[in-house]
Amino acid sequence: MKFDWPYFWESLLSPSPQFLSGLALTVIISVVAMALALLLGLVIALMGRSRFLPFQLFASLYIWVIRGTPLLVQLVIIYTGFAAAGIFRFEDTDVLGSLIKGAVQAAIIGLMLNESAYISEIVRSGLESVDRGQNEAALSLGMTPMHSMRKIIVPQAIRIMVPPLGNSFNGLMKSTSILSIIGVSEMFQVGSTMSAATFKVFEIYIVVALYYLLLTTVWTFIQTAIENTLNVRAGLPRAEPVFKRLFGIRSRKQATPAPAIALQPADAA
Amino acid sequence: MTTQHAASTSASTPPSDPHDNIVQAVDVCKSFGDKKILTDVNLTVARGEVVVMVGPSGAGKTTMLRTINRLESIDSGEIRVNGELIGQRVNKHGKVVERSARDLARQRADIGFVFQHFNLFPHMSVLENVSLAAVEVRHQPKSKVNDYARELLERVGLADKADARTRSLSGGQQQRVAIARALAMRPALMLFDEPTSALDPEMVGEVLTVMKGLAEAGMTMIIVSHEMGFTREVADRVVVMDAGTIIESGAPEQVFSNPKHDRTRQFLSKVL
Ligand SMILES: Nc1ncnc2c1ncn2[C@@H]1O[C@H](COP(=O)(O)OP(=O)(O)O)[C@@H](O)[C@H]1O
Ligand SMILES: [Mg+2]
Numbered sequence: 001m002k003f004d005w006p007y008f009w010e011s012l013l014s015p016s017p018q019f020l021s022g023l024a025l026t027v028i029i030s031v032v033a034m035a036l037a038l039l040l041g042l043v044i045a046l047m048g049r050s051r052f053l054p055f056q057l058f059a060s061l062y063i064w065v066i067r068g069t070p071l072l073v074q075l076v077i078i079y080t081g082f083a084a085a086g087i088f089r090f091e092d093t094d095v096l097g098s099l100i101k102g103a104v105q106a107a108i109i110g111l112m113l114n115e116s117a118y119i120s121e122i123v124r125s126g127l128e129s130v131d132r133g134q135n136e137a138a139l140s141l142g143m144t145p146m147h148s149m150r151k152i153i154v155p156q157a158i159r160i161m162v163p164p165l166g167n168s169f170n171g172l173m174k175s176t177s178i179l180s181i182i183g184v185s186e187m188f189q190v191g192s193t194m195s196a197a198t199f200k201v202f203e204i205y206i207v208v209a210l211y212y213l214l215l216t217t218v219w220t221f222i223q224t225a226i227e228n229t230l231n232v233r234a235g236l237p238r239a240e241p242v243f244k245r246l247f248g249i250r251s252r253k254q255a256t257p258a259p260a261i262a263l264q265p266a267d268a269a
Numbered sequence: 270m271t272t273q274h275a276a277s278t279s280a281s282t283p284p285s286d287p288h289d290n291i292v293q294a295v296d297v298c299k300s301f302g303d304k305k306i307l308t309d310v311n312l313t314v315a316r317g318e319v320v321v322m323v324g325p326s327g328a329g330k331t332t333m334l335r336t337i338n339r340l341e342s343i344d345s346g347e348i349r350v351n352g353e354l355i356g357q358r359v360n361k362h363g364k365v366v367e368r369s370a371r372d373l374a375r376q377r378a379d380i381g382f383v384f385q386h387f388n389l390f391p392h393m394s395v396l397e398n399v400s401l402a403a404v405e406v407r408h409q410p411k412s413k414v415n416d417y418a419r420e421l422l423e424r425v426g427l428a429d430k431a432d433a434r435t436r437s438l439s440g441g442q443q444q445r446v447a448i449a450r451a452l453a454m455r456p457a458l459m460l461f462d463e464p465t466s467a468l469d470p471e472m473v474g475e476v477l478t479v480m481k482g483l484a485e486a487g488m489t490m491i492i493v494s495h496e497m498g499f500t501r502e503v504a505d506r507v508v509v510m511d512a513g514t515i516i517e518s519g520a521p522e523q524v525f526s527n528p529k530h531d532r533t534r535q536f537l538s539k540v541l
Contacts, residue, residue, distance in 0.1 A: 134388060134390065140338055141377070141406065141451070142379075147406075234392055
């Protein structure tokens, strides 16, 4: 086997500016798409819970279509398909002094739409996990349904939702690697370009893999910290330690049935 | 108990409320699906009155109580609290329509409700549970509300638990917090749905003691309960429900020792 160690270490420890900007783009696209997907997912979840039938139908249809088709196909339809059919073309746009490529906008929109369908299901089951009596108690104290949602239901549902939402974000960061198909120069795309120019295919993709691993590992630490904060605030035991979830070691027995942990085991990467 | 305030009757006092009745339910009907749960229920409660509702399981007691603060809607009939239709209003064409969510919330703020299973907010401390609504709904200053909340916790014997988590409390303590939480809104009426039936027997007394204190202080209460000793002591009136209707109503001694209805006799023989 031929493995160019010096080239590997060089690429890993002092990555080129192009590679770093690819990494930055991966992070930015992930965070922005996730933030937007959270908002849209909440809206879809609320539509699904609405008493207004057209809202319910729209939410079901949306979730069905988005979850039933591949992200790759959705991205190509949004970016290339829409433009080809003359429906909509993503143009490079200046946002707060920096030029955002059309492909990047399409990537964010596509990931947001895709992720929001999954998030709406997480939000829905999180909201449903809060006992009906909680809402009734809030209403009986003179809160409006919206007020009860904000002060009573959502704060309790969040604790249930964070582990699956965190896993979702983990998956989202990894799925940015397919954005190369619409020409977004995120980390994977930069890696492919480099490997085509240098033929150091194995070395470069190992470096790319290690950087994805770094991202998802850092995120696992952040997610654990968030879960711990929420659990402590709710007077519950702490979440699984980071090293355990990174290596997939789960406690077989939960000391206390803490739904945030028991419902949806969080696994890293 | 029923007093007439003829002199103070102002234009804003609805004509339908001449006897200062805080609750006036007329011909209330309610079905779940095609199952009739309440059939022509009539119930009037005067200010300061303590009414205990009894009856076999499935009689519709919980449903009736929940219609009074509109946690449950009604199919026909009308329910007035403080003279206002609860959750409904008459529009300018004389049609009865739903009130807005905000308007209904305003009405509910004056009606305390104590649930069988407490329904305390687990993500808040005991003190926050009690003070939340006064701050959030009545927009009273937090420090003033907290003072009053501590006073109420003292009244229910839980002054030392103000900063505790609700999870760490026993059932009896949780129910007393739930009562304090409802009282923090200074309600004109308190509704209790079997407040002691989810409790271990040794904790029933502490909750009933708090409720007796409220009755003595003149609070208007409608209580669903099977605690007959307690009922005899605090009830001004006992209302017996069976199969979705009120079959009997009267002073506790009269209903307990000389029931008019066979079904009442049957029911009492099981609980007394
Ligand atoms: N949300 C509901 N949907 C369908 N049926 C219900 C609902 N709530 C209560 N019921 C039915 O209504 C009847 C009366 O219930 P309830 O008011 O709880 O009686 P009680 O409190 O006297 O035991 C019962 O047969 C119960 O099954
Ligand atoms: Mg009941």
